[in-house]
Amino acid sequence: MDPVIAANGDLAWMLAAFALVLLMFPGLAFYYGGMVGARNVLNVMTMVLSTLGITSVLYVLYGYGLVSGDSIGGGFIGNPIDYLGLQGFQADDGSGTTQPIYFAGWFILFAAITIAIVASGAASRMKFTAWLVFAPIWLTLVYFPMAHWVFSADGEDGFQGGFLLNDIKIHDYAGGTAVHMNSGVAALALALVIGSRKRKVERPNNVPMALLGGGILWFGWLGFNGSCALGANFLAQFVIVNSLLAGSAGMIGFCVIERIREGHVTSLGLMTGAISGLVGITPSANAMSPIGALGVGIFAGAVVAFLLSLKGKVKVDDALDAFAVHGVGGIVGTLCVVLFASESAPAGVRGILLGGDWDILWRELAGIAITCAFSFIMTYLIAKAIDKTMGLRVDDETEMEGLDPIIHAESAYEIPAAGVGHGGLTAASASRIATMDAAAPARTSTT
Structure with missing residues (x-):
């Protein structure tokens, strides 16, 4: 059941925010694309952008009902x-208010960006056809139920919404559970099933592109969090400023830990910290004072930086760090609500460190546990089933040569036949790529 936005000014803001959220897709594509190897850029960008097509079809057919329909099954x-x-x-x-058609599109974007983040767990090694099978199954069995639990409120005439929001009464302003924890844990489960990359230490091909993508994501995030205020009102102003503060503080938290642990501060670390702070503020944006928003950002950035400093010691290869940034970042943001939410903020929630009721602790912990357990188990089972039937992973030769030229018959850059880095290509591989390039010259991108 969806709310109604009455004022034309509110509707104008919501339409503008809709466009901002849509911009997050090229932002994530650039962010992920810049961090993978030079021969896998287009593959991961295609994985991200394809989620819009998949999700839109599912939502029109049945997804909107699964998320926003009257609840069945308690x-x-x-x-x-x-x-x-x-x-x-x-x-x-004729009322001049938002209509259900708007919310259908709005929820499409939330769902699509969630599955797009999951691509982190399979970057540089998953069959694209397997991704096209995995994504709709995952949306149907994992995201749609969870979005119903968190986003669907009880209504009039006996309308029943999701149990996490209405029965357990978790506080999740804009998707710390259904979007961030869900996608981060799912990426971890997918990475566990598909296995590590043959070339696990893979240098980012274009750090400036990743930084541009992160900046576009931040821009879109203002629409993501701001639109959940459901109008051009004080709450929208409040959460947008808190989002700015948390993202900025996330940079500081990440870079302090990076300097202590690694001895230097990197530009990619700076942007990763900003995104970690934005993830942390997503569930808590309406519950934090401005000082609290800074604390969320610093805490989230620092925790994510510490986890990433241990990445080399972990066998599970979440290539683009969705679990650390989104999964753990979402958990940190939710726990911050428990600890130091400010009663003076619009949500009116008081954290236990500020004298709040301890009742909030079990509710938020239950939301975290249910979200993470459901996402991990279901994703693992879905990935295993696909792996046993059609296979998740490309063959070794394709993985070593790169997925762009082999799967998509394209190249993000004009790369000599001898290759760039990683020891070059074999003569047979170079001949194979040259043959494909000659057969499809119009589809080869050069920069």
Whole structure:
């Protein structure tokens, strides 16, 4: 059941925020694309961008009902029949308010960016066809139920929403559970099933591109968090400023730990810290004072930096760090609500360190535990099933040569036949790529 936004000014802001959230997709594509090797840039960008097409189709067919429909199964899942094919959404009721068609598109973007983040766990080694099978199954069995638990509120006339929001009553402003913890833990489970890259230590091919992508993500994040205020109001102003503060402080937290642990501060670390802070503030943006938002950012950035400093000692290869940044960052942001949420903030929640009721502790811990356990188990089972049937992973030769030329018959850069770094290509590999380039010259991108 969706809220109604009455004022035209509110609707204008929501439409603008919609466009900002859409911009997060090229932002994430650039961010991920800059961090992988030179021959896997387009593959990971394609994985990210393809989620929009997949999610849009599923939402129109049945996804909106699963997320926003009247709950069946005691708050576990919405009824897909309620909005099957977005039936009844074509007519304007003349009220000048938001219509269900808007929320259908809004939730499409939230769902698509969530599965896009999961690509981190399979970067540089997953069959693209397997990704096209994995993504819709994961959305249907993992994201849609969880989004119903967190985003669907009880309504009038006996309408029942999701159990985490309405029964356990977790505080999650804009998706720390369904979006960030969910995607981060899912990336970890997918990485565990698919296995480590043959070339696990892979230098980023274009750090400036990754920084640009991170900046675009930050820009879009203001729409992501700001749109959850459901209007051009004080709450939107408040959470946008808190998002700025947390992202900025995340840079500081990350770089302090990076300097202590590694002896230097990197530009990519700076941006990773900013994104960690933004993840942390997502569930807590309406519950923190400005000082609290700085604390969330520093805490999230520092914790993520510490975890990433241990990455070389861990066998599970989450290539682009979604588990640390989104999974752990989301947990940190949720725990910050428990610890030092300010009663003077719009949510009116008081953390236990500020004299709040300890009742909030079990509710948030239950939300974290349920989200992480469900996401990990379901993702692991889905990935295992696909791996046993069609296989998740490309063959060794394709992985070593790069997925861009072999799977997509494209190249992000004009790379000599001898290759760039990593020991070059074999003569047979160079001949194979040259043959494909000659066969499809119009599809080869050069920069």
